[in-house]
Amino acid sequence: MAQPTQSEAKQIVDPGIEKGAAGLTEDRIQAVINHVIQNETGARLKVYVDTCVHCGLCSEACHYYLSHDKDPRYSPVGKVKQTLWEMLRRNGRVSVDFMRRAAEIAHTECNLCKRCAMYCPFGIDIAYLMLVVRRIVHLLGMTPQYIQDTAHSHAAVCNQMWVKPDEWPDTLQWQEEEARGEMPTLRIPLEKEGADIMYSVIGPEPKFQAQLIYQAAVIMNAAGADWTMPATAGWDNSDMAMFTGDNEVMGRIKRDHYETAARLRVKRIVMGECGHAFRSVYDVGNRWLGWRIPPIPIIHAIEFYHELITSGKIRVAKKFQTPVTIHDPCNVVRGGGLHHMARELAHALCEEVVEMYPNCEHNYCCCAGGGVINCGPPWKSKRIEGNRIKADQLADAKIRGAKVLIAPCHNCHSGLEDINHAYGLGMEIKFFGDILYEVMEKPEA
Amino acid sequence: MKSFVPVWLAIALALLSAAALKAQEDMRTVPNDAFVSPQRPPSVFVHDAHNEAAGIDECNQCHHVYRDGELVADESSEDQRCSDCHAEEAAGDGPPALMDAFHGNCKQCHLENGKGPVMCGECHQRQ
Amino acid sequence: MHTIYEWVAGPLTWIAFLIFFGGLLYRLVRLVTLVRRKEPFIFTYMSLKYGLRSILHWSLPFGTVNWRLHPVLTIVTFAFHICLLAAPIFLMAHAILFKEAWGVGWPSLPDAVADGMTVVVIAGAIFFLVRRIVRPEVRFVTSASDYVLLAIVAAPFVTGFIAYHQFFAYRWMLVAHMVSGQIMLVAIPFTRLAHMLFAPLTRAYMGSEFGGVRRAIDW
Known part of the structure; x- marks a missing residue:
């Protein structure tokens, strides 16, 4: 044995x-x-x-x-x-x-x-x-305690991170104000009924990654998108209850999300770079609620950025120079087939893209998703030990020149960051949004 | 010259019959040379011993003659080879294929009488 | 011996085939009613196109990443399953018995070929047995029933092989061959050998999910 x-x-x-x-x-x-x-x-x-x-x-x-x-x-x-x-x-x-x-x-x-x-x-x-x-x-x-806490948060305040009802619009207005320093006409339109797009994010973004909302606002404004964000509950597309087996709460928060989009009469929901949220809205929550496909089209950030680049709504000023490699998150690749678009996007934004293998549907998991990272600190070292194979894969990509790792998923991002540190890989991990924000042509300030 | 033909024929038939009688005394197996590629060893069959044990007196119990699909009661066919009538591949309404005829003649009779070999290898013995 | 033979080749064979086909039908009907009652969404997602697409890839040797990861196992598995199905169906002796009983026959394989295929099945069973013992990831999930199932599948071929070559105890070996074949037929619907029926269905469902919803491949 x-x-x-x-x-x-x-x-x-x-x-x-x-x-x-x-x-x-x-x-x-x-x-x-x-x-x-x-x-x-x-x-x-x-x-x-x-x-x-x-x-x-x-x-x-x-x-x-x-x-x-x-x-x-x-x-x-x-x-x-x-x-x-x-x-x-x-x-x-x-x-x-x-x-x-x-x-x-x-x-x-x-x-x-x-x-x-x-x-x-x-x-x-x-x-x-x-x-x-x-x-x-x-x-x-x-x-496990930590993930149960997020599920409790979903149940109580309809978002994953105990963001209180007043903190949410407050955070958006704060980011709007920050971004107006860079782009004075910028708006984060709240509660705009009839907009084309409702932009939704996961709880951790307002909680401790507010710069991602800033970046998204810049991208939306530069692209001239007709968009809005809800000021009410239903803004959080994440769903830890889906991973704790709390199907009742899972269904409830998904319904809140769809109903918020329906209330705003938007044509589609665009979501940030999150994998499990995509799974919950695109594949799981809709089924629990009885819809074969989501009642309102769900567009992941990879698809949305791809659309902005290919339609010319966003132009690349100067491609990202550092060689990048792409991590294929299970929920948007094995779960949504976005790997081709991710590659086209990466090539449109970056000078050099190094593939790591196995890739696309066969990519190794980040070992963070599925609620594992949400089980919190007690399980962190076990999670890192459990993904040595990913460290080997990343090390191989690094040997072949990749310095930046694009991980278009929050869970992957955090999990890979832990692996990066624990195995001393010295890579920089970015979202597509980080790179797009960096290389895009921005309107004159 | 013409008158000699029946005589020669009679002599030839007599010789053939004698040969056949001699052959059936010695017969240990049913020859399978009529098959293009026989899949099993020829079937064990000791003619005289079998008929004695089985109490078969009439040749045409096995060496039957069918005409227009009907069994002809008082004729027999021991002067012919089975394969003269039974082709390896049966054609339409004609007589059964050679292998089916063999199996039908031997195995069916054994089954009906509850005696004699019925398993493949009991007749098609290797050695 | 006549009585035993007639009993085994007659009523027992009838019973075995009735249980085999009836059992498969029963399992299928039970499955469909269960899906209707508990998980009707499965019908919603089932897709002929994506289901067949997935089955096709998994039906090709080396047609999937995992088949390519295990080349020896792939060759053995495909050879084993093809011979397991084809040898009994196209064995001349079986075709003859069927024709004697029903009046219809079908083309059969030369005995030498069927003999070779039998050896392949037996060798495959030995391979699976050794793999089960030697590979830790397989041994860990192995229970006694796995060995029993393997034995149930191998037995008709081992006994058939010995009987065909008439190595020893021909008559008893042939009876054992028939009985073990009947045991296998009866076991198929009610054991994990039911993967004969279920594997294409589970594969089709996963293929449908991957193709239709996930827009991804599953091989």
Whole structure:
């Protein structure tokens, strides 16, 4: 058998998991597991479990498995074995310790990136199976503390970061004022009904990355876009409840988002460079609410910037000189097919683009998404250890000249920053928006 | 000269029959040389012993004659080869293909009587 | 022996095929009703075009990244599955028995070819067995049932091979061959061997999701 990994040597204690575990009995666990299996799952779970021939071919897909020297406990099917198979085999009768480990696996050893669905010959959706486990964990009240806090924030103030109702328009007006120093005619139009575009962002942007709103405002104004931002709740497109298995809250905040856009009678929603928010609005939330496709078109920043460049609404003054490489975020590439546009955009903005391999749909995950980074500091080192393979990939791109890493996703961005530091890669990580803002022709001040 | 023809024919037939009788005494297998590429060893078949054990007196129980699709009761065909009538590939309404005819003649009879080999390798023995 | 043969080749074969086809139909109907009842959105997203596109890529040896990552396994898997299906269906002895019973036949393979394919299936089963024991990621997810399933699949081929060559105990081996084949047929709908039915469906669904919603490839 494979060697025990470092992370196992030091037991990580998560207050959220422990608090939930403290009050649990096996009866309660069994009741919840069987409730979820019988009432909330259907053909997919049954067929996926009945069809898997235990071949292990999904293993090579997983960055955790590859980063832990092919420790089978980290293979996608290995994680299913340690969670759902056992729950089903024992008819839901599992111990509190078992659930503690299941919570850890589902929340901190899988990013739901769905790469394994491309490696399983049968196309078994293991990310879905891990979400079923997270749902069980949620109903047992064992969700890791930090991510549960973001879900609470969603439930209470309809955004991820406890941004209060007055802080939001205040932040937008502050950024408008800042940006008017650079572009005096600039506006961030609030509550403009009938605008073409509603621009939506994720909670962390007003909380501690307000310069991204500034940049977006400059880009929108320079392009002459007819846009608006809501002054009310519904501005946050992010959705951590989607990753905690809190489907009810997930659906509620998605509905708020769509309804805000509907209230403003916009033609489409343009969103910032976030992956999981794209997944939640474009793929998951709409389904929960009963729409086959989102009721209002959702445009990711990659598509929007691509449109601005190809239509000539934004011109590049001087291309970005430092060689860049592109990270393909799972949710917009494997989940939205934006890798071709990302490359066209990168080539339009930058002098030199170095590909890293595997790329496009086969790119290695950042190991931050799927709510893993949101499980917070207790799990940080485990997350970084779990993605050595990404560090190797980045190092290879660096050897071939790339100095800047474009990561068009907030989670990827933060996760890759941690990897960058921990493995001493010395790369600079940017959003497309950072580069576009830097190289674009700006109207005369 | 013409009058000699039946005589010669009679002699030839007598010789052939003698040869055939001799052959059936020695017969250990059903020859499969009529098949272009036989897939199995020829079927084990000891003619006289079989008929004795099976109580077969009439030649035409196996060496049958069909005319217009009807079994002709009092004629037999031991002077012919099976493959003279049964081609390797059956054509339309004609007689069954050679292999089907063999299997039909042997295996079906064994099944009906509850005796004799019925599994592939019991007749098509290797060695 | 006559009685055993007639029993195994007759009623038992009937039962086996009825359970096989009936079982597959039952599993399919159960699946469709379950989807209708619990996850009707699956019908909404199912796409013939993208489903077939995905199945096609996964049906080609080396047609996907993961097949290319495992060249030996890919060759063995494809050879194993092709021979597993083709050898029994196109075996002359089976075609003859079917024709005797139903009056219709079909072209069959020369015995030597079918014999070779049988060897391929047996070798493939040995390969999978060794892989299951040797590869940690496979062994970790292996349970006793995986070995049983492998044995159920290999048994008709091993016994068929021994019977065909008449190495020993011919009659009993042939009976064992027929019975083990019947066990396999009966097992298919009710075990993970049902991937024969389900794999194209799960693949088609994932292909539909990737093609239709995610605008990405899944191979």
